[in-house]
Amino acid sequence: MTLTHIQQVTDGVLVNAITNRVSSYAKDASGAGHVYVETAGGNYSRWRTPSRNLISTILGVHSPTLSGSTQLDAYRPLFLPTILIGDSRLGGISSTISTYESLLLRGYIVDAVLLFREDYYQNWEYLASYFAEKDVPVTAIPPPPTRLPSPQEDIVSLEKYYKNISESESSGLSQVIAQLTERHEYRLDELDSMPARTHTRIWWPFVQHSSTHPNPESITVIASAHKDYFSVYNNNRARGSEDTESLLGYKFDGSASWWTQTLGHSNPILTLAAARAAGRYGHVLFPQSTHLPALNLAETLLAGPGKGWASRVFYTDNGSTGMEVALKMALRAYTKKYPVDGDAGDRAKKLGVLGLKGSYHGDTIGVMNACDAGDGVYTCEWHESKGFWFDPPSLTLQQGQIVITLPSSLQDLASRCGVNEKDLTWIGTRDSLSAAYGVDKRLDTALAQVYKEFIERSLDNIRTEIAALVLEPLVMGAGGMVFVDPLFQRVLVDVVRSRPPPVKPSAEGRWSGIPVIFDEVFVGTYRMGLQTTSTVLGVHPDISVYAKMLSGGLVPLATTLAREEIFEAFVGERKDQALLHGHSYTAYPVACEVANETLRQISKLTESEDWMNARRKWTGEAPADDLAAGAVRVWSFWDPEFVDGLSKLKSVKGVMTLGCVLAIKIDDGGRGEVADFYTSLAQSSRFRLTKDIGLVPLKRS
Numbered sequence: 264m265t266l267t268h269i270q271q272v273t274d275g276v277l278v279n280a281i282t283n284r285v286s287s288y289a290k291d292a293s294g295a296g297h298v299y300v301e302t303a304g305g306n307y308s309r310w311r312t313p314s315r316n317l318i319s320t321i322l323g324v325h326s327p328t329l330s331g332s333t334q335l336d337a338y339r340p341l342f343l344p345t346i347l348i349g350d351s352r353l354g355g356i357s358s359t360i361s362t363y364e365s366l367l368l369r370g371y372i373v374d375a376v377l378l379f380r381e382d383y384y385q386n387w388e389y390l391a392s393y394f395a396e397k398d399v400p401v402t403a404i405p406p407p408p409t410r411l412p413s414p415q416e417d418i419v420s421l422e423k424y425y426k427n428i429s430e431s432e433s434s435g436l437s438q439v440i441a442q443l444t445e446r447h448e449y450r451l452d453e454l455d456s457m458p459a460r461t462h463t464r465i466w467w468p469f470v471q472h473s474s475t476h477p478n479p480e481s482i483t484v485i486a487s488a489h490k491d492y493f494s495v496y497n498n499n500r501a502r503g504s505e506d507t508e509s510l511l512g513y514k515f516d517g518s519a520s521w522w523t524q525t526l527g528h529s530n531p532i533l534t535l536a537a538a539r540a541a542g543r544y545g546h547v548l549f550p551q552s553t554h555l556p557a558l559n560l561a562e563t564l565l566a567g568p569g570k571g572w573a574s575r576v577f578y579t580d581n582g583s584t585g586m587e588v589a590l591k592m593a594l595r596a597y598t599k600k601y602p603v604d605g606d607a608g609d610r611a612k613k614l615g616v617l618g619l620k621g622s623y624h625g626d627t628i629g630v631m632n633a634c635d636a637g638d639g640v641y642t643c644e645w646h647e648s649k650g651f652w653f654d655p656p657s658l659t660l661q662q663g664q665i666v667i668t669l670p671s672s673l674q675d676l677a678s679r680c681g682v683n684e685k686d687l688t689w690i691g692t693r694d695s696l697s698a699a700y701g702v703d704k705r706l707d708t709a710l711a712q713v714y715k716e717f718i719e720r721s722l723d724n725i726r727t728e729i730a731a732l733v734l735e736p737l738v739m740g741a742g743g744m745v746f747v748d749p750l751f752q753r754v755l756v757d758v759v760r761s762r763p764p765p766v767k768p769s770a771e772g773r774w775s776g777i778p779v780i781f782d783e784v785f786v787g788t789y790r791m792g793l794q795t796t797s798t799v800l801g802v803h804p805d806i807s808v809y810a811k812m813l814s815g816g817l818v819p820l821a822t823t824l825a826r827e828e829i830f831e832a833f834v835g836e837r838k839d840q841a842l843l844h845g846h847s848y849t850a851y852p853v854a855c856e857v858a859n860e861t862l863r864q865i866s867k868l869t870e871s872e873d874w875m876n877a878r879r880k881w882t883g884e885a886p887a888d889d890l891a892a893g894a895v896r897v898w899s900f901w902d903p904e905f906v907d908g909l910s911k912l913k914s915v916k917g918v919m920t921l922g923c924v925l926a927i928k929i930d931d932g933g934r935g936e937v938a939d940f941y942t943s944l945a946q947s948s949r950f951r952l953t954k955d956i957g958l959v960p961l962k963r964s
């Protein structure tokens with residue numbers, strides 16, 4: 264084998280080869296059998312895998328594979344149960360326990376510990392009681408015979424040894440096999456029973472639990488998750504049937520688990536980050552105290568997306584609560600800045616926000632009230648939309664050109680002001696992306712004037728007192744992946760900041776007009792290929808919120824960043840003037856540490872060749888120079904040719920992409936012929952669609 268051949272043995276190749284081999288064993292097998300990963304807690308030169316149904320890690324669990332990754336990481340997609348071969352020598356207790364912990368950190372299930380019966384150190388005695396607490400049986404088997412000088416004689420002696428230990432009752436091996444069978448059966452019973460148990464016990468979000476839908480058979484049983492895939496239980500397959508297909512299959516996590524995944528499921532770097540913070544702190548209360556994970560994360564965010572405007576970071580648990588806090592901050596800052604005499608309480612209760620139709624900020628009541636009632640998705644009795652929402656113009660790539668679709672409310676004004684088709688279209692997939700997002704250059708166009716006039720006129724007619732502008736910058740995700748014309752959002756921010764104040768301001772802060780909140784829960788932390796969307800819009804918010812990808816899809820966390828002037832609105836003599844909002848798990852050290860690690864990993868990725876190449880394909884320049892010069896160039900992880908091709912497909916109404924997001928609007932002519940689209944997509948592209956894509960409906964659709 265040449266070096267090139269060795270380098271080609273990726274983990275994928277290895278895992279596929281093992282899968283094929285195991286499948287062929289299963290086909291040949293006369294009865295039930297086991298396939299286990301056998302991992303060594305120490306270096307066993309005399310240990311031979313006694314069965315072909317064992318995948319031996321050889322040497323230690325962290326010994327590298329040919330790709331360079333550790334064996335534990337390489338075999339993880341197989342999600343096979345494990346027999347840990349303990350170490351009976353001096354130091355063996357430690358290496359066995361360390362191996363066990365490494366296995367657990369990667370999600371392996373350890374079904375048994377085997378080790379040699381070594382009478383001097385008697386490691387098995389200690390390990391038996393250690394593992395008894397973990398409900399893992401430990402079996403000590405007689406050690407192998409001393410190696411003989413002649414290889415032939417050595418083989419004969421080992422064969423005899425294996426025969427003895429496998430046949431003799433006293434060796435304990437038959438008991439181990441029985442235990443493995445029992446555990447295997449238990450696992451299958453558990454997987455089999457999960458849908459029915461779930462059906463009567465779980466109350467899912469966003470699911471109608473009527474008598475017909477969903478039924479237990481339709482429930483996806485996720486046995487584990489790795490990188491971009493779920494390992495799902497095939498519960499339709501009869502147990503004990505002649506069918507030799509695996510009981511577990513892969514399903515692509517098409518929604519990245521509600522857009523939380525950053526570096527893939529069960530990422531060992533993030534798992535270790537969680538473990539080190541859990542080991543050091545667990546959870547600790549936060550008010551008037553501090554810890555490194557929270558402090559470091561705050562400083563990283565202030566030097567990153569908060570650079571140049573934010574000075575404070577407030578922690579909560581998820582996007583909805585991060586946005587609740589943002590609203591509380593904005594409302595207080597507004598009322599402090601624009602005080603009125605008289606019934607301030609009544610006035611404050613009626614304050615509203617400005618936003619865009621179709622926006623989404625979460626499911627807690629406060630943020631629901633900051634959204635347009637829209638298509639009736641908000642059915643909560645206390646829900647009361649408070650404010651005004653603009654129908655926004657949106658961008659789509661159609662037939663290789665970006666087209667702005669104006670809402671009907673804007674069309675008349677636009678044509679009266681001479682805006683024509685040319686002003687609403689850019690030709691060429693690559694070039695049009697840069698042109699459409701070159702917001703600064705578009706500010707003196709006729710369309711910008713139309714937007715300004717339209718916004719001002721609308722604001723003049725609003726009766727509700729507006730206390731904040733709340734935007735999902737660039738893309739409204741849950742509202743249907745709407746790519747809002749960034750020029751509209753920019754003009755909206757400029758207008759609300761430059762309008763005459765409703766009453767005389769109490770003090771001039773660096774924020775003018777009303778506070779602007781950017782909800783970057785979906786678009787933030789590089790989902791759009793950029794650290795923050797502010798750079799594209801060319802304006803900073805006064806408050807912004809990050810969640811989802813921030814903590815790598817491992818633990819929940821949200822942060823709300825604010826300008827110092829917003830913070831100061833809560834500074835006073837009395838406690839009730841402070842921001843009285845806190846969650847039990849505020850600044851949860853485990854989540855903060857995972858977020859720190861996630862951001863560190865993303866930062867490394869941004870400097871990687873792959874990242875630069877993807878950028879280069881869209882921007883056409885040396886991305887490093889471009890970045891150094893501080894230029895903002897939008898781009899996509901999706902290949903421009905692929906996106907261009909997609910936009911020209913018969914059954915595609917429109918496409919749009921930025922960063923990781925690729926939105927495709929399918930035109931099925933109202934006939935439900937989505938399958939045709941998948942076929943043409945699969946034929947036309949270099950991308951393969953997996954049979955099972957785990958897509959979930961968007962929250963609001």
Ligand SMILES: Cc1ncc(COP(=O)(O)O)c(C=O)c1O
Nearest residue numbers: 581582583623624625740784785
């Ligand atoms: C833009 C935006 N804001 C807020 C939220 C709410 O976040 P969470 O589901 O973490 O509460 C979401 C969730 O999809 C979102 O997309």
